[in-house]
Amino acid sequence: MTDSNWSSRHDDRNQLSDEEFRQQLRLFLQANFPREWRQDFHRPFRRLRGPEQKQWLRILNDNGWRAPAWPRHFGGMGLSFRKQLIYHEELEHAGVARVIDLGDSQLGPTLILLGNEQQQQLYLPKILNCEHIWCQGYSEPNAGSDLASLRCSAVLQGDDFVVNGQKIWTTHANDATHIFTLVRTGKFEKKQQGISFLLIDLNTPGITIRPINNLAGEDEFCEVFFDDVPVPKTNLVGEIDQGWRVAKSLLGYERVWIGSPALVSKALELSRQLIELRELDVDCGARDRYAELCADLHDYKLLYTRICNQISDSGREPGPEVSMLKLYASELLQRVTEFNVQAAAEWGGVVGDTVIGDTLTDLHWQYMMARPVTIFAGANEVQRDILAKAVLRLPT
Amino acid sequence: MSDEIFSMLRDSAEDFLSAQVHNDSQTGRIGTPVLRDRKLWAAIAELGWLGVALPESHSGMGMSVDAAAVLCEVFGRKLFAEPYIAGALMPSAVLAESTEPVAFELAEGLVCGNRYLTLAWQEQAGEADSATYATRWDGATITGRKRFVSALEDDGIVLVAAESNEGTVIVALAVEAAGVRYQRLATAQGHYADIQLDGAVPMAPPLLVGAVADAAIMRAVAWARVAASAQLSGIARGCLLATTDYVSQRTQFNRTLSAFQSVSHRCADMLVGVELSDAVWRFAAAEVSVAKQPESLACVYAAKARSGDVALTTGRTAVQLHGAMGFTEECAIGLYLRAAMQYSSWLGAPAAMRRLFLARSGQRDLLMEACND
Numbered sequence: 139m140t141d142s143n144w145s146s147r148h149d150d151r152n153q154l155s156d157e158e159f160r161q162q163l164r165l166f167l168q169a170n171f172p173r174e175w176r177q178d179f180h181r182p183f184r185r186l187r188g189p190e191q192k193q194w195l196r197i198l199n200d201n202g203w204r205a206p207a208w209p210r211h212f213g214g215m216g217l218s219f220r221k222q223l224i225y226h227e228e229l230e231h232a233g234v235a236r237v238i239d240l241g242d243s244q245l246g247p248t249l250i251l252l253g254n255e256q257q258q259q260l261y262l263p264k265i266l267n268c269e270h271i272w273c274q275g276y277s278e279p280n281a282g283s284d285l286a287s288l289r290c291s292a293v294l295q296g297d298d299f300v301v302n303g304q305k306i307w308t309t310h311a312n313d314a315t316h317i318f319t320l321v322r323t324g325k326f327e328k329k330q331q332g333i334s335f336l337l338i339d340l341n342t343p344g345i346t347i348r349p350i351n352n353l354a355g356e357d358e359f360c361e362v363f364f365d366d367v368p369v370p371k372t373n374l375v376g377e378i379d380q381g382w383r384v385a386k387s388l389l390g391y392e393r394v395w396i397g398s399p400a401l402v403s404k405a406l407e408l409s410r411q412l413i414e415l416r417e418l419d420v421d422c423g424a425r426d427r428y429a430e431l432c433a434d435l436h437d438y439k440l441l442y443t444r445i446c447n448q449i450s451d452s453g454r455e456p457g458p459e460v461s462m463l464k465l466y467a468s469e470l471l472q473r474v475t476e477f478n479v480q481a482a483a484e485w486g487g488v489v490g491d492t493v494i495g496d497t498l499t500d501l502h503w504q505y506m507m508a509r510p511v512t513i514f515a516g517a518n519e520v521q522r523d524i525l526a527k528a529v530l531r532l533p534t
Numbered sequence: 535m536s537d538e539i540f541s542m543l544r545d546s547a548e549d550f551l552s553a554q555v556h557n558d559s560q561t562g563r564i565g566t567p568v569l570r571d572r573k574l575w576a577a578i579a580e581l582g583w584l585g586v587a588l589p590e591s592h593s594g595m596g597m598s599v600d601a602a603a604v605l606c607e608v609f610g611r612k613l614f615a616e617p618y619i620a621g622a623l624m625p626s627a628v629l630a631e632s633t634e635p636v637a638f639e640l641a642e643g644l645v646c647g648n649r650y651l652t653l654a655w656q657e658q659a660g661e662a663d664s665a666t667y668a669t670r671w672d673g674a675t676i677t678g679r680k681r682f683v684s685a686l687e688d689d690g691i692v693l694v695a696a697e698s699n700e701g702t703v704i705v706a707l708a709v710e711a712a713g714v715r716y717q718r719l720a721t722a723q724g725h726y727a728d729i730q731l732d733g734a735v736p737m738a739p740p741l742l743v744g745a746v747a748d749a750a751i752m753r754a755v756a757w758a759r760v761a762a763s764a765q766l767s768g769i770a771r772g773c774l775l776a777t778t779d780y781v782s783q784r785t786q787f788n789r790t791l792s793a794f795q796s797v798s799h800r801c802a803d804m805l806v807g808v809e810l811s812d813a814v815w816r817f818a819a820a821e822v823s824v825a826k827q828p829e830s831l832a833c834v835y836a837a838k839a840r841s842g843d844v845a846l847t848t849g850r851t852a853v854q855l856h857g858a859m860g861f862t863e864e865c866a867i868g869l870y871l872r873a874a875m876q877y878s879s880w881l882g883a884p885a886a887m888r889r890l891f892l893a894r895s896g897q898r899d900l901l902m903e904a905c906n907d
Contacts, residue, residue, distance in 0.1 A: 429892040441813040526798035534793045
């Protein structure tokens, strides 16, 4: 990138001390994050999407708080890993609703690492200003945890790839303008070879998007069908047939962010509230279970911090040990949401909004929204395989 | 305390224990109360370990409980059976606070390994945090009953906490003194002694009197909990390593056991437990070593609860994964489980520790309030 205006638009916050950085961000969030979008007992894992998501991301972008991990000369904040952790901690602390911002978290870093200059110049600014909203097209009906078995094909014909096949579990495809995909471009002995990383405009003729309702009743993810979809060959990122490496380089970071203790903290605040509302303080069983969950979160935060600090201090990519984070955080989240449903007694059977005492909750929603966390981004069974093979070095 | 000193301590402990500790010496004594192995005790005195947590004024190395915990983690991994925490660390927390001549003398004997000390404070099961005693000091003699005392030698010295007209006192008493009777119950690597004191006369005037005595006991218990957490964490890690070795070698149905997900996934879960336990005791050790009132720190209770649970779970899973061999005494894997039973029950079992964790982590203890209404 050569646009010096763009890169020098904001101060280099990486130069601040950790504490100054934290204070600045805290003040910014207090002043700028809309109160009505905060996470609360009704929506402890609230996510923004569509126009609300765009509005919030633009506020971040206009104030130089967007894309914490991107280098500054690409328009990001250029934060060290340690400051990224503080960034996420402060968002959590302020109850800022989550966003699924794959342009920032996935595609941007990929283009910065492996994209060519034209691709960087074309796409990165439009990610930052939300002109483009990206979704991720990896999974297929027969390629979930076993992602390398994917079959959606791209065949080069002249200046275009012609894409045919289907993607599934594409989160928020119905809000997106573009999709980054893994497609099969060749057949080799190893199925990880012959996969390419391709960028596709969702307005291209031949694409059909069908939302799928999830167990919580939201149209969170979609099926995306490709029927002779022409994609310019300039949209190939990295080398042809080498897309697996492109995608895999980001999986470690994904597990670190999914492993964040933030959601568990929110769910456990709801537990505390339910204990008070239902006067369960005198119930030894409920108290002991609550104490166990609190201790689990306490200890997990220490492990999370330690592993994050090791990554930060070493300057290396996250190793296979981050599977522990995804594994434990997701299962703890489920245990806390299960406690909440049990603590609510009959209220736990209500599907939808309900008011307990003076508190608006939706226990079914938090319970169901905790389900997929053990499934996506590598099912927990796969994470256990990774720990056994790559950390404990057990022979198979 | 610098990381470099810690790694030196850890390395020297690993070298020494790999050469000196043989698990076969622990077989054939299930249910038998065990005393110090005096040769080993003298050897670790020689290495300076017994005085790690004593100040230099008291013949010690002037380090803190975090250094002792580093050693205890290795003790756990290597199944080192000497009662380091009860016999060196806890007496150190008391002696360090006393300026009585006898305290300096005892500290020197402790560090040299020729005086065998222990601390007797507890009187009931599960009363890990009571600071009141039925044992009485009348100014000349001591009468009462102490329970769950580890590391009691027939020719040793027991530091006894008692009530007096001036509040809590701690006196040093020769185990051989008239009016001292005791019985030992076996634990995995040592014993719990039940001590009856009937007008026993201590060696000297009280070491500590009043609030400073209470604070010393609280500190000794908090230190011991953190060190026991480190030891339990080491027990769990040693047990996990032994198990992954075994399932990587043993073949059934023409496959190594580790090729079965039912086996490898349990190993993965053990790993997560061990790493959680490791993260929390290290944090607690660092906090406790600089805290004025370590008993007020929630992380101490979290560490003791986690490490106890993890060591027991790992021990049981390991026995299962060793199959029938795991149920035999000659297979060392059971030693880890038995050691876990000792250190998880002593100084507060996991469930009790979690209640105290909750109470100390700034949350109002509404149950206690309700009970007191």
